[in-house]
Each structure stands twice: as C-alpha cells, then as structure tokens.
Amino acid sequence: MVSRRTLLQAGAGLAVAGPLAACSSGLGGSGSGGDKITIGFVSPRTGSTAGFGEPDGYVLDQARKALSNGLSLAGKTYSIEIVDKDSQSNPQRSAQVTNDLINSNGVDLVLATSTPETVNPASDACEAAGVPCISTIVPWEAWYFGRGAKEGEPSPFKFTYHFSFGVEQFHKQYTSLWSQVPTNKKVGVMWPNDADGNAIRKSLGPLLQKEGYTIVDPGAYTDGTNDFSSQIARFKAENCEVFNTFPLPPDFATFWQQAAQQGYRPKIAQIAKTGLFVSQVEALGPSAVGLAGGTYWSPTFPYRASLTGVTSKELGDGYTAATGKQWNQQLGPSTALFDVAVAALKGTPNPKDKAGLAKTVSTLSTDTVLGRIAFGTGPVPNVVPIGVHGGQWRKATTGQFPLEFLICENANDPNVPVATRLQPYA
Template structure:
C-alpha cells in the first residue's frame, strides 16, 4: 500500500508504530503488575484465571496411586470448564498437574515451580508422605493454600514437625485422611474374625509413615491385647529380609502387618513364601491397595488383607461433579481398567478446591482462601468432610475400612476386593468375612 494514497502520513505511521513498539516492550512489565487491568488473558477471553496445582506420583515406587489421575482430572476439568462465578465475577479455572515421581526432592521442586513459575492460587496433592509432605511444606513457606490427602494424618502433621500439643500448627496447609485410630479400629474389628494367638509381626519402615505407626498404633494394639514383635525400623529399598522372617517364624507370629512402599513388600513377601513364613493374617497398608499390586504377586497375593479409603459401594458423591461412587467406579472401568480406590479421594480434592474458592469474596486472596478451608463442610466421594472438627485445626479424619483380596468372580479381572468390616463408617456395607491367609 502507498502510504500517501492511504491518507496516513509517514509521521502518523511512525508514531503509530512507535506506540506499538512501546506497548510491546512494556508488556512483560504490565503483565507482572497485573497488566492493564486485574485480568489474565486466556485464549480469546479476558476472564480472570484461577490456577490449581495438582501433584501426585504418576511414576516411581508409588505410581499405583497415580494410575487413575488422568480420569479424575478429566472429570474435574469438565466440571470446571464453565469456570466459577464468585462475587459476581466469572473466573476461568486452570488445572496444572505434575508428577512427583514418588520422590521427595522432585515433589518439592515441582511444587516450587507451580508456586513461583505458574503462580498457582491453590495446591492439591495426594498419596504418601514422599509426595505430600514436601509439597505441603513448600506451600506453607510460600503462603499458598494447600489441601492434601492419602497420608495417615499423624505422618502428615507430626511428620512435618508439628508437636502433639499444637492444635493449629499450620496456616496454609490442610489435610483429610484416616489416622492411626482408624487403623486400630479396623484391625481390632477385622482380626478377631480369624482365630490367632494375637502375636503380630510388624515391618514398619524408617520413614514418616512407619515412625508414626510405630509411635501410635503399636501402643494401641498392645492395649487391645496383641503382642507386637518388632525387629526394628528398616530402610526402604532393603533387599534381604531373612533376619526379620526368621524372627517372625521363631516367635510364631500368626498376624503380619506392614506399611512399606510397594516394591519393598513384594520383595519381602516373595522371600517369606520361599522361607516358609505364612501367617494366618497378612495385613498390609500403603501397598496392596490396588489390583495391579496384588496381581503382580501372583498366587501369593490372594487372601491378603488391606484397607479401603474409598470403594464404588460407598454411599457418597462428589459435590463438584455430581458423580456418585458407583458411577465413578463404573465409569473408570468402562474406560478400560478395574476400579482403583484412589479415584475417591483424588476427586474429593477438587470438591474441596471448588468449595474453598466459592467460600470467599476474592478467590485470589490466598490468606482468605486458606482461612476459609478451615471451616468448610463438603460432600465428597469419601463422605462429608467437616474442617474444624478434626483432631486439630488442620486435619479432618476420614475412614479406612477393612477388606481382603480374593479371586475375582468377574471374568474380566484376576482379583477383587471385598469389604469385611466397617467400624469407621457403618454406612458402608460389609460383604464378606475375613478368610485366613492360609
């Protein structure tokens, strides 16, 4: 185009171009300061954006916990696709998920990246202290509200440095999960279903889970009449358990209990079978939660007892998605895999997130959101979560119920989990009685 023919002088063009260059050059500064307004641009919209970080173990030793992440994230994203209307303002919601690789250092790294690089407004994290505790610590230090689950609450609360006398140790981090009390209820209602000498051989590792269990569960079981045979804390990644197995055989421990990372239990249990240790009850936690972990053991996996913190027959539903437990399990199986109990608490995290944002006038106010979480009451697949009514201000206890892995009656699957006790939540139906392991 000829400039003179357009009616625009060369001076006009240069002035306009100069303004464009000036605005382009200052754009990063404007963005850093909130832009020309308080809104963040996303695609062709200019709605303000709320960012949710989600950190879980998708790979590594605890990868079984992350197996249903993609399905849950898809449900949450669809439910939040229209955004959230808060105080008359419509917000877009983005979910940024990251793999902790089951590693504490990696967990801290991705959490800090989400906090400092992506400027998340709220963090969600789940599954084992190796992932959850470093993420929670990073959020507490940075003043970012965080909700976590699937770590025994004592391992989360005390494992991060809180003292027993502290009832409000953290200002930005909250947690919902079962605790030692729920394990004690489960075991003392489940184990009597099989006659034993009440001698319990334990393999409790030297980590946040193991130390919390040793300090609290051991004394509770002793008061309930069980004899604890403890060879001492072991290091995760141990390859030879011959000494522990010999002790359990010598002491005739008819009950076995452990809280290991999955690869450690697989190593131990195969060695126990080879060396002739077969207790009447094999009770596992942290491992043996998912079908894939039991199937990997082959025949020695059948009749292992475990706990369930959610199952498709739990009579609850998600407040965010409206999906009940049965539909959640059925939908996951229709997508190609056997139901996994991590579906329930992972979706519950997003129920809490949506409720937290909607409980405040300004969801970008991190301190306000954190404070609001402390008094929420939300319907979730794991039941109603009522913050502020737990053992301390940061924790809500949720149930874990006893069950057992048996040969599946469904030709599509090798094993299935059946409920054998419901002491922590009588609303959940019991379907069977505990069978002896041998």
C-alpha cells in the same frame, strides 16, 4: 487415646488415562475481564509409589470437563486452569514442582495427594509461600507432627489443610478385622525406618498391645532391603499368626516371595501402603489371594462427588470404561480434592485472595465422594480424619477381572456396606 507426642519424630518423608508428563489445560470461558483461577495438582505418577497416581489422569480429565465453562464466583465468571505435576515419588522433586507451580504458573490453590514423600514437601512449599494447599492420603500424624507441629501448641500452619486417616483409624480397622479370625494374637511386624514406619511403631504398636496383641518386632529395616531372612526366621520361631507391614511396594514383593520360599504363612497377612491397588496385588501372583488390606474408598461407598455429581459406583464404572482398567481406590480421594477445592472457592468472597481462601478452608464443611469433610472438627487444627476399612483380596467370581477387593468391616464408617467376613490366609 493415643498420645500424639509419640509421633513428633515422624519425618516429612513417610498406566494412566492422561500423559505422565506434567500438563496443563486452561479450560473454561474467557471470564469477566479475563479473570482466571489456576489450580495446581501434585501427585506421584511415576516412581516407587506410582500406583497412587495411576487413576489421576482420569480424575483430572473429569474435573477439567466439569469446570470447562468456568465458575461463577462472587459475581464474576472465572475460567479455571488445572496444572498437574508429577512428583516422581521423590520429596525433592515434589518441592521443586510445587515451587514451579507457585512461581511460574502463579497458582491460586494447590492440591496434593499420596504419601509423605509427595505431600509433605508440597505442603511445606505452599506454607512458606502463603499459597493455600489442600492435601490427602498421608496418615495425618505424619503430615501434621512430621512437619513441625507440636502437641498442645497452636498450629503453625495457616495455609495448609489435610484430610486423611490416622493411627486411630488403623487401630479400629485392625481390631475389628482381626477379631474375625481366631489367632494366638501374636503379631509379627515389619515396620520400616521411614516416616510411616516410625510413626506406626511408636503409636499403633502400644494400641494393639492394649487390645491383647503381642508385638514381635525384629526392628526397623531400611527401605530397599533385599534380604528379609532374619525377620522371617523370627516370625516363624515365635509362631506369629498375624503379620502386619507398611512397606514400599517393591520391598513387600521381595519379602513376600522370600516368606513363601521359607514357609512362613500367617493366618492373617495385613498390609498397608502397598496392596492398595490391583496392579500391585496382581504383580505378586497367586500368593496375593487372601491378603488383607484397607480401603479409603471403593465403588460401593454410598456417597457422590459434589463437583461432577457422579456416585461412587459411576466413578468406578466410568474409570473402567475409559481406561479398561479395574477401579483404583485413589479415584475417591483425588476426586474429593476437587470437591473440597470448588466448595472452598465458592465460599470465599474474593477467591483470588489467598489468605481469605485459606480461612474459608479452615472451617469448610462439604460433601464429597468420600463422605462429608468438615474442617474445624478434627483432632488437631488443619486436619479432618477419614475412614479406612479392612478387607481382603479374593479371586473374583464375576466380571472381567481376576481379583476383587471385598470390604469385611466398617468400624470407621457404619454407612459403608460390608460384603463378607475375613477368611484365614493360611
């Protein structure tokens, strides 16, 4: 079992269907006595992590349509307003727009997603203001410990709640996936000097070593580095047949181009934080085929959204029909945020009571397009782990798009279907 104490130093920082600028839509009936609930939504629609926000315009459109007639809650019909903000992939901007939602829009609830740079500042702003916040897609250790919680002590958070994968889910995914290709079990790692990289270095590395892997770590690099020659030379010299990294997307593009030029081709190239979305992978060109990655949602998931009623397949197909783009795994958690939010509002005697709403979330159990989310059952208070599943980018054999992501293992959720086995990259 990984010691969470090793993660205490994790810092707070770890084309869309709608407009990129923040927008709001006061949809729904007039309500009884003009009652209205305002939900804020914060995600990175522009900037270095904009791939995460790519499908959010579509998700917001679907949520607004589903809530267009308002919600009947505790004997009243409330109109629902959703106000969305772009964090621009910047922590300061995320804090600013969240405070704007709180102070100018008077939100009753904030939803936040995608990377510590967006989610942690939004969560901190909500905690300070006493506004409920539900968030996702940040390794939970970086969200919980990175914001000041300490192992073995009561949670300092009363208004902020989070569902996402963690180090243990990565560990299970990697060991399940990598066992499908014979290697010398030497892993060259490129883990950056940021919240994600530092948490992974302190926790995932020791877990992999216990599984018999040798970690070859040239040391933390600075985000934005443009010369990875020394790292590549080390990986080649030590014959690292497995490669793993958690970089910002532009950094991996630079590294992977240089690795190809300098002749480094591992048998397994496992990437996280980038390579999640087809737009990032296509930008790499032919060298992207065979990259191993992870997915926390795909259209093959056997779950449906509780708010809209759509299945995972219908969610992916609907996105493609509306935008002409290939499905994006962020469709799942962004949709699940609204599944959880509406379930929490329905379960609160007075949904305008912020403390009462936060208390409801603390023990909420509800179905989502990701599966069942059950707060109060996680490894620490305020957190529910979700699965992440290993797979590989391949040339598509059917359909309108050139690449496809195929799930190769399901150690974190046996209900998720496996399509194939991992093939060697080199």
